């Protein structure tokens with residue numbers, strides 16, 4: 001006797017996208033791909049699984065992601081095992097591939113990738129364990145013109161999607177030497193307030209003091225607000241880069257707010273960092289984050305080259321989009337073929353193929369159900385027209401049409417058409 005199987009559910013924080021929801025994702029992705037093409041960005045895809053070392057080095061050992069959010073396991077035969085990780089973000093993989101394939105040897109690249117990333121966080125609205133990112137990177141380009149282009153580009157996407165309640169926060173993290181000077185001042189400040197640091201804060205005091213300012217702990221806000229600002233430690237060149245960016249944003253009519261506390265969760269940024277934030281998504285209001293990471297390519301073993309990019313959280317952006325644009329029901333097909341009798345059923349399969357040749361999407365009713373139930377299904381499919389095949393139609397090589405919606409609905413109902421002209425008639429009633 002077989003034992004009853006205990007039902008399996010999806011893993012917490014990992015979502016199913018059912019056909020209706022998925023249709024909206026596809027519509028969204030189509031808009032996004034067109035938008036990226038319009039700026040000359042090209043798609044690239046890297047594996048979901050990478051060596052753990054890549055992320056430890058590329059993201060930084062002392063970050064939330066690497067310290068506690070990665071899905072990591074041992075892979076391979078005993079004795080030859082490698083530690084591997086499900087990618088928690090896409091930049092590290094893209095940079096690895098850029099180096100591995102020597103992509104930057106003769107020219108810069110504008111690339112993007114769309115897909116799932118994985119972080120073991122506490123699931124809640126806008127925070128999942130498998131979520132999706134649109135990741136965009138400009139590799140090998142150093143100027144503030146490129147930083148500005150990325151931000152202008154994002155403003156265009158919000159406009160294309162009809163989003164208005166979304167604002168830009170900017171900061172500059174300067175260069176490593178400026179950060180070092182600021183770090184000394186910051187550590188002194190943190191030491192002075194050591195008594196109010198929480199566990200994370202104490203642990204990061206010397207390993208990653210900048211991240212202590214990124215705290216969400218209310219008890220530490222006042223201390224973080226009064227901390228020395230990295231922005232005040234910027235040298236002339238860093239300031240010029242930042243001013244160059246701001247100038248171009250002003251040229252493009254884009255509003256921004258300087259947020260000196262903005263440091264972002266990843267270690268590798270320098271100069272420009274930015275986030276697009278909304279108040280309409282509750283606590284998880286950051287829809288997109290990005291910045292410059294001129295040191296990362298070298299850090300991961302490549303020839304030094306500048307780079308800048310951003311990642312959009314798709315679940316959050318879609319949530320926001322759905323609030324302003326109601327989802328429309330998607331039709332399963334253009335044409336639904338109903339039939340009665342064995343001969344008609346076989347003819348239906350043939351007619352279906354002919355109509356697909358002519359460019360229609362077609363569902364041929366499956367199984368032998370009564371006409372009434374078939375019409376109900378045809379209507380439910382969202383098809384514009386039902387093609388009807390019965391004994392009569394088989395005998396004289398015709399099909400009957402019934403328009404289910406649109407202008408022609410009802411008017412031409414049950415019109416008989418020679419099979420040879422079917423596609424043409426359907427097109428003319430488009």
Ligand code: ATP
Nearest residue numbers: 121126127128131265286287288289311312313316
């Ligand atoms: P947060 O501060 O919200 O944790 P983050 O700084 O960790 O964000 P990034 O690493 O910059 O996020 O990722 C880019 C974008 O991906 C974020 O701006 C957000 O829109 C989205 N995102 C990040 N973590 C999650 C998650 N767990 N679930 C859904 N979306 C996420």
Ligand code: MG
Nearest residue numbers: 064065121265
């Ligand atoms: Mg995070």
